[in-house]
Amino acid sequence: MTDYSYSRLQVFQQCPFKYRLMYIDKIARFTKGIEGFMGDMVHRTLRDLHARVDEGGTMTVDEMLDIYRSHWNGGWSDDVVIVKKNRTAADYLQSGAEMLIAYYDKYEPFDQMSIVGLETDERLQLPDGNRYYIKIDKLTRVDDTYYVCDYKTGAKGVTQTDAEADSQLGMYSLWVLRTFPQAGKVLMRWYSLADGREVTCEKGVQALQALEAKVVRTISAIESCKNFSTRRTGLCSYCQYQDLCPEFKR
Ligand code: SF4
Known part of the structure; x- marks a missing residue:
């Protein structure tokens, strides 16, 4: 019995050779694109936001952004790759913050569901x-x-x-x-x-x-x-x- 995930199946469909290296030979590669890194940090922040509200608490937009920056700084490493030459890590950090602020403004107090x-x-x-x-x-x-x-x-x-x-x-x-x-x-x-x-x-x-x-x-x-x-x-x-x-x- 094997656990398959959406991304595992995607890798096989993208390239069987890459699938073999990643899932059969288990050759680890820790590099990550900054778009994926930023996405992960935004996801973690929204998880924390909704968990806090679900427990009956509240979170200001500034607290949310502090949590986001804390995730970013804690998760950052030199393995994060920036492919686009015209963008910096600070640009991506800012893009993620803008998405979070827009989400907060649209859904606060997060009681729709x-x-x-x-x-x-x-x-x-x-x-x-x-x-x-x-x-x-x-x-x-x-x-x-x-x-x-x-x-x-x-x-x-x-x-x-x-x-x-x-x-x-x-x-x-x-x-x-x-x-x-x-x-x-x-x-x-x-x-x-x-x-x-x-x-x-x-x-x-x-x-x-x-x-x-x-x-x-x-x-x-x-x-x-x-x-x-x-x-x-x-x-x-x-x-x-x-x-x-x-x-x-x-
Ligand atoms: S293993 Fe080679 S062919 Fe497959 S995705 Fe990577 S670079 Fe492309």
Whole structure:
């Protein structure tokens, strides 16, 4: 039995060779792009904000920004890579702060929904015996409607078309349906923090079961894969395994 995650399956679909290095050979690479680092720090800050409010407390915007800077300083290391030459770490720190302030101004006092879970650490049992990792940024509820919420910190955000095609929150929704039988409806909601947009989408039970079957097929392809070939795409520029990749040795 193996625990698969959305990102693990994504890596295989992006490049089987990279998958082999990362998950089979377990060659660690600690470098991280600053966009991902900033996103993680914003996520942690929103988790802390909602946890405080859920416990009956309050948080001012200045306290929130102090927490954000504390996460940033505590998590920062020289392994964080800035690819864009015209941007500095301070620029990204500021971008994250602006997203947090806009979120705070829009949703304060954060009582629109009840919190069910924050950054969940759960597993969905799959029919092939493997498990799927469930990490929901924010799971909330209004009456018997559950919301699987995801924060996006990229400049592009999420469009309705992206949402309809998404598989990650779909699998999370399936876990919610199976875990909370009292749920009348499960909606997926993306918060595009860069521009304040919300995108909401619902998948029916049949669509979710079809999604689960697709995930199981992808796992089967991974487990029967023999050659783990390279797949060169635009994402190679961000790949931390270029030094081991035959595509880059040529
Ligand atoms: S550089 Fe590209 S082809 Fe090579 S391992 Fe990374 S993603 Fe795959």
